[in-house]
Amino acid sequence: MRNNTLLFDIFEMAGIVVVFDFDKTIIDCDSDNWVVDELGATGLFEQLLPTMPWNTLMDRMMEELHLQGRTIEEIAECLKQAPLDPRIIDAIKSAYALGCDLKIVSDANMFFIETILKHHGLTDYFSEINTNPSYIVEENKLRIFPHHDFTSSPHGCVLCPPNMCKGIVMERIKASAFKEGKKQFIYLGDGKGDFCPSLRLREGDRLMPRKNYPLWELICSNPLSIKAEIHEWSDGEELKRILLYQIDSIVYGDQIGDSIIYGDKNTSDMLVSSDSKFQSSLLSAHNSVPQVLRVVN
Ligand SMILES: [Mg+2]
Numbered sequence: 001m002r003n004n005t006l007l008f009d010i011f012e013m014a015g016i017v018v019v020f021d022f023d024k025t026i027i028d029c030d031s032d033n034w035v036v037d038e039l040g041a042t043g044l045f046e047q048l049l050p051t052m053p054w055n056t057l058m059d060r061m062m063e064e065l066h067l068q069g070r071t072i073e074e075i076a077e078c079l080k081q082a083p084l085d086p087r088i089i090d091a092i093k094s095a096y097a098l099g100c101d102l103k104i105v106s107d108a109n110m111f112f113i114e115t116i117l118k119h120h121g122l123t124d125y126f127s128e129i130n131t132n133p134s135y136i137v138e139e140n141k142l143r144i145f146p147h148h149d150f151t152s153s154p155h156g157c158v159l160c161p162p163n164m165c166k167g168i169v170m171e172r173i174k175a176s177a178f179k180e181g182k183k184q185f186i187y188l189g190d191g192k193g194d195f196c197p198s199l200r201l202r203e204g205d206r207l208m209p210r211k212n213y214p215l216w217e218l219i220c221s222n223p224l225s226i227k228a229e230i231h232e233w234s235d236g237e238e239l240k241r242i243l244l245y246q247i248d249s250i251v252y253g254d255q256i257g258d259s260i261i262y263g264d265k266n267t268s269d270m271l272v273s274s275d276s277k278f279q280s281s282l283l284s285a286h287n288s289v290p291q292v293l294r295v296v297n
């Protein structure tokens with residue numbers, strides 16, 4: 001899958017870790033809502049939502065679907081239909097081929113994520129999936145548990161839901177990546193739960209929030225809190241183009257900007273793509289604070 005070439009070595013030596021959220025980032029829906037809606041349990045879900053945490057509710061919904069006679073196979077078939085933009089599949093394969101270490105941090109659950117990745121042939125591209133554990137138990141029933149055991153050892157983060165603090169997961173990923181000599185991070189996400197890990201990124205890292213989604217809105221209202229460069233995206237085409245450009249820009253650094261300015265054909269030929277328009281829209285939306293948004297072309 002990966003070519004053993006000099007170019008690949010250059011990229012791999014850059015030590016880039018790409019961390020993806022899953023729902024509304026890799027797939028273009030929320031997998032929990034997708035299963036509940038597709039299997040006709042939306043009414044009960046909405047009725048119970050005010051009474052318990054989301055993660056606990058999903059475990060309960062699996063119980064309800066089981067009682068209604070729904071099988072694991074039906075749930076899996078439903079998950080396979082979840083929308084996934086082919087350009088995001090390309091982006092994942094290209095980032096992997098360029099030597100990046102790809103990981104998932106998601107508040108969905110292991111069964112949902114593994115089923116979807118496997119269906120699209122993407123399982124082997126990810127070195128790690130951090131999510132809520134799930135198990136098939138007696139009589140073909142799926143159980144979903146919290147990532148952190150919030151009854152015996154609460155994580156204590158006020159930004160995150162009790163079952164999972166993605167920031168804590170991100171710190172662990174960073175610590176083990178540094179040990180392996182990997183030093184730069186690109187984080188892609190859309191939701192409120194992606195704000196905490198975004199705060200753990202440092203200067204030189206890249207944060208790719210999905211435009212007009214809750215993470216993007218949180219960043220817009222707290223621009224000083226983010227140290228990483230911010231590069232927004234809206235759809236699969238932009239995710240692919242911007243992610244691959246960011247990988248290039250980490251590897252080649254300022255040479256990319258210079259090559260564009262000075263028209264250095266040899267370097268610009270190596271670019272996967274270029275992007276410049278998305279930062280300007282984030283800036284224009286928040287003209288009062290452009291100096292604190294570390295955006296580059
Ligand atoms: Mg998400």
Ligand SMILES: [Zn+2]
Nearest residue numbers: 157160165196
């Ligand atoms: Zn947190």
